Amino acid sequence: MSVGSLTKKLGVLGGGQLGRMMCLAGANMDIAIDILDKDIQFPAGRFANRFVEGDFKNYEDVYAFGKTVDVLTIEIEHVNTEALHQLKLEGIIVHPDPSKLDIIKDKGLQKQFYESKGLPTSPFAIYDDFIALKKAIQTNEVVAPFVQKARTAGYDGRGVAVIKSSEDYHKLLEVPSIIEPLVAIEKELAVIVSRNASGEIAVFPTVEMEFLPDANLVNTLICPARLEGNLNRYLTNMAKEIMVAYDVCGMLAIEFFLTKSGDILINEVAPRTHNSGHHTIESNLTSQFEQHIRSVMNLPLGSTKMKHPSVMINLLGAPHHSGPVKYEGLEKCLKVEGAYFHLYGKKQTRPFRKMGHATILNNNLNTAMQNANFIKENFKIISNKTVS
Ligand code: ADP
DSSP states (O other), X not given: OOOOOTTSOEEEEOOSHHHHHHXXXXXXXXXXXXXXXXXXXXXXXXXXXXXXXXXXXXXXXXXXXXXXXXXXXXXXSOSOHHHHHHHHHTTOEESSOHHHHHHHHSHHHHHHXXXXXXXXXXXXXXXXXXXXXXXXXXXXXXXXXEEEEEXXXXXXXXXXXXXXXXGGGGGOXXXXXXXXXXXXEEEEEEEEEEEOTTOOEEEOOOEEEEEETTTTEEEEEEESOOOOTTHHHHHHHHHHHHHHHHTOSEEEEEEEEEETTSXXXXXXXXXXXXXXXXXXXXXXXSOHHHHHHHHHTTOOOOOOOBSSOEEEEEEEOOXXXXXXXXXXXXXXXXXXXXXXXXXXXXXXXXXXXXXXXXXXEOSSHHHHHHHHHHHXXXXXXXXXXXXX
């Protein structure tokens, strides 16, 4: 396989913050990135080489866009894969491979994939519709506590219902879903692994994720993860194994559970850049965004080594605020040593909407955490309009 060329035209389905950060990374290497998404006002709009307004879930829009580029990739998995299959047949380089994207998009197929490959994941049952699940609950085939996940279209915790007891049944999702036992989680960990068409594989150091209770949304990321023994090496090897099992090019962000009994379980993968890699922009020798570009364009992969320990926090819309965005307290937070702000340029805020992130570098992780807490307390994303 020949090494890729910088002059290939790269297209990305999705123009949110991940697309935006990919465009910014591409600019450093003078790689122009075209984006397909609904509205040029979206985060990537100002930074794309060419922003095509269209729907990445629509066959015609994806096909027409794909025909204008040499290499096509994604920033979101819920895209029209039928068009991707066709584009691949017609010689467009599509990463990740559409057949693997079909598996990853569906949490039921994804779980079956791990089971078939002998990779560790929690037990699960698939329910094709809500009636079947209700019946299983009535007959005690499914008994709380458990976790229900929509098979498709879930993200950032939307599409996940944690059912601790029968009192939570009102939270059940009326869609095709999978049911898993409620895992006793010690830590949630993430590993990002990349592969190019020449077969090179590179793995970023493991990070630790803390979630916002009730929203199932990443709140704080700690890099490197505080792990005992050779767990980082174990996870690095497991990430490579998962990449080889999927046999894709591009990036896999793998979320793991470290259970209270010390087991490692694969929760899920995302075949793209991911929230758990935002810190790499400042914290590592190569950012996940540059690495993704390198991997899909078959360029040599960059070093994933950590430069500085870091804490990354998502900057979320304040509760009860919904409308045109206003930032409060940025000035004093900009004075925090080693803090890097990334505001995604979203015009409208909503409660808990991801509006940006900040990465705080410090050789002492405790100091980084204190600085992150200062920013959490003092930087507010609000609106004049409120909701109850
Ligand atoms: P999403 O695709 O929306 O990110 P996930 O499958 O990653 O959904 O679930 C979101 C969060 O819900 C996880 O990070 C974890 O905190 C919690 N969660 C998911 N599955 C389980 C489980 N089986 N047991 C306990 N908590 C879980």
